[in-house]
Amino acid sequence: MSLEVKNLTINYGTKTVLKNVNFNIPDNTIIGLVAPNGTGKTTLFNAIIRFIPINTGEILIDDIVYKNTTKDVKALHSKITFFPDQAELYEDFSGVEHIEMYRDIWNPDSSNIEEVIERLNMEGYVKNKVKTYSLGMRQRLCFAMMIAADTKIMFMDEIMNGLDPVNVELVSSVLQEIKEDGKIIIVASHLLENLDDYADQIYFLNEQKIYYTYVRNESHREYVKGYISEDKLKFLSPLREGTLYLDGDRICIPADDLPEEEVFKMMSTLKKHSSTEVSLGALGTHEHYLRIYKGERKYETV
Amino acid sequence: MKLFKWDFLKIIRDWKVRILLVALFLFLASYSAFYQDRDLALPLEELRSEYEDTQQIFNAIPEDHFESARGQEIYDKLARQQSIIGMQRYILSEQEGNTVSGLESVVSDYVDQGLELAENRLFFYEADDFESQELLLSFMPSREEIENDLKILKYLKENNVDIDWNPLSPSLVLFNLINIVAGVFIFIIAAVFGADRFSRDQEFNWSISQGIPYSFAYQWRQRTFISWGLIWIITLSGIFVSYLLSTFYTDSGTLKYPVPLYAGEETVYISIMQYVLITVFMTMVLSYIIVKFSTGLSFVFRNIYLTITIAVAIFYLPYVIALTGSAAAWNPLLYLQIIPVLEGSWESLNNVTITKLLISMAVLYIIVEVVFHFVFKLIPTRTGKLERRKN
Numbered sequence: 001m002s003l004e005v006k007n008l009t010i011n012y013g014t015k016t017v018l019k020n021v022n023f024n025i026p027d028n029t030i031i032g033l034v035a036p037n038g039t040g041k042t043t044l045f046n047a048i049i050r051f052i053p054i055n056t057g058e059i060l061i062d063d064i065v066y067k068n069t070t071k072d073v074k075a076l077h078s079k080i081t082f083f084p085d086q087a088e089l090y091e092d093f094s095g096v097e098h099i100e101m102y103r104d105i106w107n108p109d110s111s112n113i114e115e116v117i118e119r120l121n122m123e124g125y126v127k128n129k130v131k132t133y134s135l136g137m138r139q140r141l142c143f144a145m146m147i148a149a150d151t152k153i154m155f156m157d158e159i160m161n162g163l164d165p166v167n168v169e170l171v172s173s174v175l176q177e178i179k180e181d182g183k184i185i186i187v188a189s190h191l192l193e194n195l196d197d198y199a200d201q202i203y204f205l206n207e208q209k210i211y212y213t214y215v216r217n218e219s220h221r222e223y224v225k226g227y228i229s230e231d232k233l234k235f236l237s238p239l240r241e242g243t244l245y246l247d248g249d250r251i252c253i254p255a256d257d258l259p260e261e262e263v264f265k266m267m268s269t270l271k272k273h274s275s276t277e278v279s280l281g282a283l284g285t286h287e288h289y290l291r292i293y294k295g296e297r298k299y300e301t302v
Numbered sequence: 303m304k305l306f307k308w309d310f311l312k313i314i315r316d317w318k319v320r321i322l323l324v325a326l327f328l329f330l331a332s333y334s335a336f337y338q339d340r341d342l343a344l345p346l347e348e349l350r351s352e353y354e355d356t357q358q359i360f361n362a363i364p365e366d367h368f369e370s371a372r373g374q375e376i377y378d379k380l381a382r383q384q385s386i387i388g389m390q391r392y393i394l395s396e397q398e399g400n401t402v403s404g405l406e407s408v409v410s411d412y413v414d415q416g417l418e419l420a421e422n423r424l425f426f427y428e429a430d431d432f433e434s435q436e437l438l439l440s441f442m443p444s445r446e447e448i449e450n451d452l453k454i455l456k457y458l459k460e461n462n463v464d465i466d467w468n469p470l471s472p473s474l475v476l477f478n479l480i481n482i483v484a485g486v487f488i489f490i491i492a493a494v495f496g497a498d499r500f501s502r503d504q505e506f507n508w509s510i511s512q513g514i515p516y517s518f519a520y521q522w523r524q525r526t527f528i529s530w531g532l533i534w535i536i537t538l539s540g541i542f543v544s545y546l547l548s549t550f551y552t553d554s555g556t557l558k559y560p561v562p563l564y565a566g567e568e569t570v571y572i573s574i575m576q577y578v579l580i581t582v583f584m585t586m587v588l589s590y591i592i593v594k595f596s597t598g599l600s601f602v603f604r605n606i607y608l609t610i611t612i613a614v615a616i617f618y619l620p621y622v623i624a625l626t627g628s629a630a631a632w633n634p635l636l637y638l639q640i641i642p643v644l645e646g647s648w649e650s651l652n653n654v655t656i657t658k659l660l661i662s663m664a665v666l667y668i669i670v671e672v673v674f675h676f677v678f679k680l681i682p683t684r685t686g687k688l689e690r691r692k693n
Contacts, residue, residue, distance in 0.1 A: 049513050052683060053692040068691035070517050070679065078515035085509040092315040098510075104304035105514050 001027040001062055001152050003048075003184050008057030010040070010047050017043050019208040021057070025201075027152070027182040030175060032199030034192065034285060036293055039205050041188040045155045049080050061153070080153040081106065081146055086138035086162070095126035095133070095141045099148045106149035116147050119174060135162035143171055147178065156187040160194065172198045192285040202285050204292050212292055220282035222256040224263060226270035235269055244287065247294035252287055255280060305516055310528050316502070322494060323536050330483070330540025334475045334548035345467055346394040349387055355441050356384045362441075363434040372432050379422045386415045397554070399464035412465045416455045423448045450562065450569060457560040457571045464556070471555025472548035473574045479544055480578050483537060484585040484640045486617050491537075492589045493613030495529040496596025497606040504682050505604050518601065518678040526594045533593070534586060564646025566655050577644075580656075584640050587663050591670060592616070598674040604686055624648060634662035634669075 008021040017040045025031055035041050046052045048059055050066075050073050059066045059076065066076045081102075089098060099113055117126050120140050125133065133141065139162045146154055156175075160168050168191065176198045179185060189195055195202060196216065204212040214220075221242075227249045228236065236253070239245075244252040251270070255263050263280065270278045283291075313319055359380055368377040389409040396402045400412040423442050429435055443451070458465060466474065500522075503511035560571035563580070572580075596613040603609050616638060623636045630636050630651050637643060637659045648654045680688040 050691070051512055051681065053681060053689050055692055070519075074515050074517050077513050080513070082509065082513050088507045088509045090312065090315070090507060090510070093311070097311070101308045104308065105516075108304050 001182060001184060002060075003153055004058075004060040004063070005048060006058040006060065008044075008047060008059075009055045010043055010052065011055050016208055018047065021209050023203065023210055023213075025184050025186070027184055028179055029184055029201065030179050030199045031184075031186045032195035032202040032285060033186055033188040033205065034195070034202055034289055035188075035205035040208065041205060042157055044205065045082060045157055045186070045188070049082050049155065050076060051082075078106070079151055080155065081149045081151045083146060083154075083156045083159055084142045086135065086142050089130045089138060089141065091131040092129060094129055095122060095137075095144070098130065098141055099126070099144050102145040103148040103150075106151055110148070110150060112150075113148060116144050120144050120147075120170065136164060136167060139163055140167060140171075143174075147174065150178075150181075152182065153184045154186070156185060156189075158189065159187055160189050160191045168194055192289055196284045196286075199285075202288065204288060206292055212288065214288065221254055222280060223252040223283055223287075224255045224266050224270065224278070224280055225250070225252045225283075225287065226267070226278035227251065227274045227276045228270055229273075232273040235273060236266070244283075244291060245297045246287065246290040247297070248290065249274075250287065250290055252283060305514070305521070306524055306528070309521070309524050312503075313499070313525070313528055313532070316498070318498065319495070319532070322491075323532060326491060326533070327536045327540045327543075330479070330537060331543035331547065333479050333482075333540075334472070334544040334551070337475050337478065337548070338470055338551055345465070345469070346391060349391045349394065353384065353387045353391065356380060356387060359438060359441050362437060367433045370433075372429060376426070376429060376432050376438070379425060383419060383422055386419050390415055390419075394465070394467045397467050400458070413455050413458045416465075417452065417459070420448050420452045420455065424452075450571075453569070453571050454560050461558055461560075461573075463558050463560070466555045466559055468552055468554045470548075471552055471559075472545055473555040473557050473559050475548045476541070476545050476557075476578060477561055477574050479541060480581050481641055483541070484581050486614070488585055488589045489592055489614050489617040490610075491533055492530075492592035493596045493610045495533055496526070496593045496598075496613070497600050497609040499525045499529065499597040500601040500682075501604040501606060501609070502600075504601075504686070508684050512682070519675065522594070522597055522601065522674065522678065526590070526597045529597065530586075530590050530593045533589065538582075562646075563644055564649065566653075569646060581640065581644065584656075584659065584663070587660075588638070588640060591663065591666050594667075594674075595670050598670065598677060601674075601682065602677060602688060624651060630654075631658065634665040637662035638666075 002024060004024040006022055008018055009016065010018040021044065033041050033044070043052065047054050047057075050059075050068065054068070061076070061079055066072045093101075096113070096117070099116060103110055103113060117123055120143065122137075122140060122144060125137055126141070126144075130138065130141070139159075143156075143159065146156070159171065163171060172194060175185060175187070179198075179200075187195065187199060199216060201213060201215050203210050206212070223244075228251050229249050233239075233245070233251075236251075240254055240258075242254040244250075246252070253266060255266070258266075267278045267280065367373050390412055392409055393400065393402055393412045402409055424445070426432075426435070426438055426442060427445055427448075429438075432438065442448070457463070468474075500518075557575040557578075558573045561574050561577045562569045563572050563577060592613060595616070596609055599609040599612060600606070616635075620636045620639045620642070623630050623633045626633070630648075631653045636648070636651075636654070640659065642648050643654055643656065643659050646654075677688075680690060683689055
């Protein structure tokens with residue numbers, strides 16, 4: 001299975017939100033979709049699933065184009081589910097009923113309800129009416145509904161909203177498990193470091209397109225990563241070529257061709273001047289986010 | 303079928319729907335109880351009035367006009383009329399049926415006497431050579447009314463049905479209730495039930511109800527059927543309970559009792575049971591179209607009051623259509639009101655028939671299907687708009 005988007009353009013009136021967006025996602029893949037609020041993440045989901053009109057572009061699943069006909073849209077909806085908004089659940093239905101509803105609509109042959117409930121630790125509340133649920137309980141229910149629907153393609157918009165760290169970890173691990181069934185999962189989230197735990201590839205939306213992508217498991221340059229204020233930057237000088245000094249005093253110094261002693265010395269210096277964590281590794285989603293949306297600071301001049 | 307269950311639960315869990323269903327049932331079920339409080343003219347009282355009229359005829363017509371052979375014949379028949387009315391009054395007052403037990407040879411049979419009464423009246427219409435014919439006829443019902451009376455009496459005789467002395471008998475209450483249900487009442491109920499079916503999802507449950515692998519047209523038909531089914535389960539139960547309750551108040555009357563039905567050029571008399579079956583069937587068909595229309599409108603407008611207003615306003619279209627004259631008989635919108643067609647109120651429009659009513663309903667159904675076929679190609683966006691798919 002593959003999901004391909006070709007030359008997708010979306011306008012709201014005279015404003016262009018997405019312009020010539022292109023990508024192709026193979027199965028067994030979790031994509032992290034990252035962008036600041038209002039950049040077009042939800043619009044991209046809505047366009048692919050045809051909740052909004054598409055100005056130009058094509059949606060292909062397994063190389064088959066899904067047009068705007070009733071028949072094609074219906075077929076598209078049988079392959080893709082969209083993460084529900086927790087505020088839009090049926091207040092007079094129980095959690096079990098919501099899960100059963102999604103199962104009945106998309107996956108009627110399955111009887112995996114109990115398994116899903118157990119896996120997401122929902123036994124304690126799932127039989128109660130939704131109107132009694134907290135934000136986190138609702139969010140877990142929405143996730144459970146998606147799991148019960150079990151479609152090949154899943155759009156998880158703001159999936160971690162309202163979840164505590166334990167449940168963030170739980171949902172992350174379930175995402176990795178279900179991915180193995182040949183699924184394509186696109187997750188829009190603002191928990192950037194959490195995305196690094198399970199996403200295979202990260203898409204950064206910027207300037208109305210997929211501005212930058214990177215595959216997490218591919219080899220990348222090693223960096224010494226830490227935080228240092230501008231006034232203490234002189235303790236690291238001369239800074240190496242390719243150093244990134246980012247918003248929030250985040251600094252990433254290339255380390256892949258440095259001897260171990262030098263790396264250790266650099267990390268010690270960073271640790272000495274900042275109480276926050278110092279690490280060694282490839283640039284993560286957080287660093288890319290700062291680089292793309294906040295820009296690089298001119299460390300040479302500080 | 304799986305979606306049917308969830309659509310049904312969504313509708314039935316809605317408190318507004320539950321309250322409406324309970325209110326509908328209570329209104330219909332208690333109708334007969336409230337109807338008992340009505341002040342209706344009893345047939346016995348009507349006969350009293352007729353008896354007095356006959357007496358006055360003798361005083362009004364100059365005595366010498368009765369002296370000719372024709373005058374004598376008229377005089378005898380008038381005297382017989384008075385005698386018959388007197389006996390009919392007695393039969394009705396005994397409330398036993400068409401005869402009074404043990405007195406059959408004295409007061410005879412209500413229906414036989416009624417037939418003689420009607421034939422005598424028709425005779426008066428034929429008596430052109432009687433000098434005071436005009437004055438005489440001014441005390442008589444119209445020829446059409448007499449002919450209809452004859453039809454009723456012949457029906458009673460052929461079907462061995464007793465005259466109903468009580469206008470509050472269960473069968474007549476049922477007849478009235480069915481006429482109410484088949485009027486604007488069903489329009490309002492259908493409009494209210496359909497008005498929220500899509501708008502509620504679009505307004506409060508958008509993300510959970512969009513993107514399911516069933517077309518909006520499919521969901522529309524399903525939701526229409528569920529609403530319509532609920533309306534009629536409750537309506538028929540309410541009517542049945544109302545009928546049952548009215549049998550506790552009185553045991554007179556029968557569902558075989560004749561009621562008029564306009565059938566093209568003339569009125570025929572059928573049993574109340576037949577009338578109920580015909581009217582309920584047609585009302586069910588019409589209400590299905592109205593629920594369908596209202597449910598479809600709820601996809602377009604997220605304002606239930608607007609949807610209800612539009613759907614109910616449709617009920618009054620026939621009055622506008624009727625103004626267009628004889629061509630109106632071919633306008634399917636004229637048949638949005640069933641009762642005037644069954645009663646023959648639009649006889650003046652020529653050729654307004656039950657057959658055309660059925661054809662018109664089929665045409666209206668097709669029109670609604672075609673219109674919404676295009677409407678459901680639109681996308682209901684989160685912002686409350688319907689947008690055209692561009693690509």
